[in-house]
Amino acid sequence: MLIITCPWCGARPETEFRYGGEAHIARPADPSALTDQEWADFLYNRTNPKGLHAERWRHIHGCGRYFNALRDTVSDFLVTTYKAGEPRPENSRPDVEGSGR
Amino acid sequence: MVESPSVITPLAAANPLTALAAVSRDIAAARLAALGDAARLAFRGREAAIGPAGEAFGVALPREACRFNAANGRFAFWLGPDEWLLLVPDAEPAPLFAAIEAATSGLPHSLVDVSARSVGIEVAGEKAAFVLNQGNPLDLSLGAFPVGMCTRTLFHKAEIVLVRHAPDVFHLDVWRSFAPYVWELLEDARRELA
Ligand SMILES: [Zn+2]
Numbered sequence: 001m002l003i004i005t006c007p008w009c010g011a012r013p014e015t016e017f018r019y020g021g022e023a024h025i026a027r028p029a030d031p032s033a034l035t036d037q038e039w040a041d042f043l044y045n046r047t048n049p050k051g052l053h054a055e056r057w058r059h060i061h062g063c064g065r066y067f068n069a070l071r072d073t074v075s076d077f078l079v080t081t082y083k084a085g086e087p088r089p090e091n092s093r094p095d096v097e098g099s100g101r
Numbered sequence: 102m103v104e105s106p107s108v109i110t111p112l113a114a115a116n117p118l119t120a121l122a123a124v125s126r127d128i129a130a131a132r133l134a135a136l137g138d139a140a141r142l143a144f145r146g147r148e149a150a151i152g153p154a155g156e157a158f159g160v161a162l163p164r165e166a167c168r169f170n171a172a173n174g175r176f177a178f179w180l181g182p183d184e185w186l187l188l189v190p191d192a193e194p195a196p197l198f199a200a201i202e203a204a205t206s207g208l209p210h211s212l213v214d215v216s217a218r219s220v221g222i223e224v225a226g227e228k229a230a231f232v233l234n235q236g237n238p239l240d241l242s243l244g245a246f247p248v249g250m251c252t253r254t255l256f257h258k259a260e261i262v263l264v265r266h267a268p269d270v271f272h273l274d275v276w277r278s279f280a281p282y283v284w285e286l287l288e289d290a291r292r293e294l295a
Contacts, residue, residue, distance in 0.1 A: 063181035
């Protein structure tokens with residue numbers, strides 16, 4: 001089981017959370033001005049990186065808050081979490097071995 | 102045609118744990134008790150409404166995550182940064198509701214009477230934390246989960262609000278239709294302690 005650190009509640013078991021997809025995707029301010037391709041990009045196309053991924057999680061069986069996490073998609077290691085609205089952290093990228101966990 | 106029963110039982114009057122509690126064994130290391138009725142209010146609000154709501158309730162709403170405040174038999178449990186459960190055992194919700202509504206009138210907030218939504222269970226005894234850990238992976242040592250802490254979490258597959266009132270005394274608030282599920286799994290977890 002993953003241990004995920006909610007920015008409000010601290011370290012909690014994975015079962016208290018729901019995944020919320022890629023983070024930092026802003027809804028276009030004026031959707032009607034977009035081409036179909038641009039709208040499809042907003043709706044469906046994601047970066048799907050091999051490595052660090054900024055993504056939303058919700059502490060649904062805890063404080064109920066959405067927050068963001070940086071997760072390594074290769075190791076499934078959650079590098080850090082931060083509150084919604086905060087910028088993606090500049091990251092020195094600790095790995096599983098260096099984390100002490 | 103199937104005739105529907107004509108007897109309507111008021112929800113609040115029927116505790117779903119009455120029958121289970123009546124046949125429950127007394128195990129001193131982890132006693133189980135179905136708690137009585139309580140007034141429960143779900144309060145959500147932004148900064149301006151938080152102070153007045155606490156003043157009207159008589160207990161300041163805690164701003165520290167996962168903590169509760171208590172005074173004169175009233176409890177304010179932090180559930181989220183803008184969400185609290187206000188609980189008063191053995192009380193009518195209506196006067197509390199009216200007082201908080203009056204104090205927060207005109208301020209953006211939400212106040213809902215959820216008194217009949219859930220029921221309370223007490224788990225008490227030196228093995229209380231051990232029993233809870235059969236269905237919940239939180240670290241319940243006193244350092245990690247001190248007296249005065251509360252949180253929404255899971256017991257097996259049911260969402261609960263878990264509260265530590267004393268080193269060996271925990272309260273669970275569980276939605277009423279999940280209550281027998283939680284109760285019987287607690288019974289299962291403490292069976293070996295008899
Ligand atoms: Zn949380």
